[in-house]
Amino acid sequence: MKAAILKTLNAPLSIEQMPDPSAGTGEVIVDVVAAPVLSYAKEVFSGERRYPIELPIVPGCGAIGRVRTIGPDATHLQTGDWVFCDPTVRSRDDALMPDIVLQGWSARGEGGNQLQRYFHDGPFAEQIRVPTENAVPIGAIDPADAARWCALNTLLVPYGGLLASDLRAGEILLVSGATGNFGSACVAVALAMGARCVVAPGRNAQALEDLARRFGERVRTVLLSGDEATDRERMQRAAPGPIDCVMDLMPPSVPATTVRAAVMAVRPYGRVVLMGGVGMLGGAGLELPYPWIMRNDITLRGKWMYPTQAVTLMTGLIRGGLLQLGHFDVTTFALDDANEAVAYAAANGGPFRMTVICPAR
Structure with missing residues (x-):
């Protein structure tokens, strides 16, 4: 698959081919249709914001996509389902105090670093591997609206x-x-x-x-x-x-x-x-x-981030017409233009404005 890879800080993303991810138990492979570019991504990639990330990495934070492959323990997801790839990954071996990372973006503490080494790469790529619970169904959407659904990441x-x-x-x-x-x-x-x-x-x-x-x-x-x-x-x-x-x-x-x-x-x-x-x-x-x-x-x-059920509840607010994604102005870029997207996001951030990478474009 094609991906944008951050190999060293303060250097451009490298657009190149890398092996497709494979799914094991408790994992899902998603075809990335739209991935938001955070307005401060340039500061993270330059090292100005000292995020604890291990390089090289396919960066990004959250995505809209369609399920390609499900693991053997998935009971509801189906191939082709539209999902939000929730970047908030929680460790599964301590329900009381789970380690939490933002996949493709940041980690905290030794437990978080260990978790990030496995769920490492983010969505600036044609495919992403996520924990099954992080591929949250959002219902059928028009592919042309996928970039606007990236507003979930902010909301x-x-x-x-x-x-x-x-x-x-x-x-x-x-x-x-x-x-x-x-x-x-x-x-x-x-x-x-x-x-x-x-x-x-x-x-x-x-x-x-x-x-x-x-x-x-x-x-x-x-x-x-x-x-x-x-x-x-x-x-x-x-x-x-x-x-x-x-x-x-x-x-x-x-x-x-x-x-x-x-x-x-x-x-x-x-x-x-x-x-x-x-x-x-x-x-x-x-x-x-x-x-x-x-x-x-x-x-x-x-409070940091949101609970696991929040994606489903927020999808309900949107589907019910209570929350309008139309408030957001969206500018899209192809994956080949990921560096331009990062620069554009830095210069054009602000309320209700989004920059989005569309790998299939």
Whole structure:
């Protein structure tokens, strides 16, 4: 099969032939139809983002494809089924504390590194081998729509946080980082789940205007000033009632004070979910006052990625017409043009924008 291979950091992907993968027990081979190119892929491949990957590797993170071969223990999948190749691979020998990797993308810890050495290569190729449970059926689709279904890759991350938050229909959500790639997706998903209103703060006035245009009065935008107390008051005033839940999706470059302004806008007995990156690049972490958390009975939790059932549930939101993939603008590239795709994604990232590699193109 043909694949794009990262052999060394800070070097172009090499487009060449490599052996087809083969499926064993608990594995599925999928013909890749569309694979998203993350906007920061260039930073990973250059080594600027110090991701713990072992080279050479066929990179990528998630894909839409059709089942080519199933292992002997598969009982529902059939050859030709359309599936989402979930990149979140979990070890199977510890249900309580599984090691988790993003196939073709990153790993953490020795257990994660060991898992990644086996489920190593990602979807920048004509075929990919994935664990059976990671080939999740999405139902029949028009092949021309496969690239747009790659939006699952973005939508699922905030969906995992929203499931963890126990967001209920009719509640008010605040999305910290609403003008970013994952934050804007979080707004769309929360509305699809029945949120009464989503408070969307941010510094990018144009992106805030776009959110208001797309989703109407159920989104209340707040232009941030940079002053913690002022911004918190503005967010609370923008909401039509007490804020039930706060979802933080801020990137590592954002000051902790910006995150705290949003987190502490939540009502007493409210919930906060942290999925962002504050402190990951050094600098101050997120300081929250112990008395405020305790006396106001605040539920605070972290969340990374999403549970295994999330793909099926999100597919239901899309099939039911509650979540529109049409929000996403998609630019596609052939596998031979993978390096151009990586450069394009870096220069054209942002809310509701996707770059996709289509190996069969």
